[in-house]
Amino acid sequence: MAATDVRVKADDLKRFTKAVFEKAGFTPEGAENQADVLVWANLRGVDSHGVQRIAWYLELVDKGHMKPRPNIQVQKETPAVLLIDADYAPGPVVTVMAMRKVIEKARKVGIGWAVIRNTLHQGAMGYYSLMAANEGMAGISIVCNPPNMAPHGARASGVHNSPIAICVPGQKHRPLMLDMATSVAARGKLDVAEDKGIPIPLGWALDKDGKPTTDPKQAAVLLPAGGGKGSGLAMMFECLTSLFVANPLLTPVFQGKPGAQIHRQNSVVAAVDIATFTDLGEYKASADAIVDGIKALPAAEGFTEVLVPGELEDRVHAERATNGIPLPTGTWQKLEAASKRFGVPLPVKV
């Protein structure tokens, strides 16, 4: 953490965040979901998806793009799948609900697969996949937004850097979790760099003219991870989410349709029940063995140890749960603004 960072306790930060969203019109349960998803990301060190987003969420509510009390409807349903119209719900509100429903379905028929139309930012997608892992299932979550990333070979945005999060349970180890954007770096990481006033590495982004930049303020176009692999996944994720709910998010921007750039998301959350296929205890032991095996491999030059996906975040979680969550100046200022606006006391600095 930087010398200017403050630290606050996770529970206190969650209390603050929940209260702010309640004041902004969320139901108590919705505000709880929203706060839990944000603070969970901060606890894991994924600050790009943490409370620094509060200001933006409030802006979305103010503009009428996000409905704090949406009319969420299940529009299609079978024993295995469902289509949920989110009515511009805050992401966590509809996505927690959707994941609970697919877990129920997976318990009965082995898999549950939900497609969500027109929600807003869902936060760190790993949160939802972890819900499935905690129920003895594999969780899969993907999401698409309007374009912010160059397809391989292009110098303008054409896809979204759609993330995918996959999580399965371990026994000795915490759940194995991959939560990755399809860009080299997540957009939120650029926001954090901006908050911190530091440059971004070359290769993360292009400016609005399609030229490489290291200034997070100039970054207009993200670059895909692994070239055509990252942007190929992103393109197919639009096909698995937005096209399944007749709500394309990429093409309206290409076609210059009014409002096409307004933030909204379509998403898939799925759960596959392990016990339907095999013994859950054996599965967890096998998952542990993968972690142990990979960690025992010789490290590459420049590395002191081999980390599995999510491991670094787990360590940060342990440290921050004890010592509190560090917040850079830019983020703290956003909390101050929300505190002042709604009369909600700021978290106590520890």
Next chain:
Amino acid sequence: MAATDVRVKADDLKRFTKAVFEKAGFTPEGAENQADVLVWANLRGVDSHGVQRIAWYLELVDKGHMKPRPNIQVQKETPAVLLIDADYAPGPVVTVMAMRKVIEKARKVGIGWAVIRNTLHQGAMGYYSLMAANEGMAGISIVCNPPNMAPHGARASGVHNSPIAICVPGQKHRPLMLDMATSVAARGKLDVAEDKGIPIPLGWALDKDGKPTTDPKQAAVLLPAGGGKGSGLAMMFECLTSLFVANPLLTPVFQGKPGAQIHRQNSVVAAVDIATFTDLGEYKASADAIVDGIKALPAAEGFTEVLVPGELEDRVHAERATNGIPLPTGTWQKLEAASKRFGVPLPVKV
């Protein structure tokens, strides 16, 4: 193609390939599946997954690792999922069957999800995902093998460069298809380089001591695409395939178990029915619009046009369907050996 390449007609190559596998003990239908998958890959220019594999498949049969007439069994089944024990079936034989079954399930409940235990090399996974797209569905196929790729931060193999293939239907355009390995380059591309006697780019692979190499013969460890993103996906794909069928393929190698390195695969094939969620015609039009929109973007420096995933392969397909499939010397020699062994006439050079 190289000056020494020969060209043969696709139908003739398929006739030859099918006859060879029948002589090797496959059922006529199984040989047909196997030949169709291989020649389809050659038609698309994915020569790494084409008939150059014949020699290796015959070796697998000779060693008893691949059963030409397996006892394939559905061991678990619900309206949405199934677990299939392949009994060491040739990949295409069990995977075509599995994809047909999940398509049936998807037609009824919106999704079908099959996990396959102990099959052998399945060829280009895009073939199976395309089967779903041709039925108005999204197809998803993933596969895992014993380790051949370094996890990010390691200098030895710890994961397999597990591919994923996702395919959805277009209307004006051919189906949108992403078929990617999680390594920078597929293992088969190294075999092709070896057949052609050309070096591989730096960054594709390490040698057995964990040092970078450009010699395809020395390449022992593949490197992941996008660093921890490629190897993270690969690790989770093992969890979604092998662990769901209680047949881990990574950890037995770490643990030095006898036979752990023997080639076999576990796999998921899934289909999600579009009409269950939305209008299929509208879906296809939206898929077309994505292709059109991405292709209309300004090209990056060093590129003359923006290609969507699968587009290059579609072009090669069109050319090779007309002019025949070029085969490098090394591949032709493998066909000659099979021709001689089984008394099957070679394809006619065109």
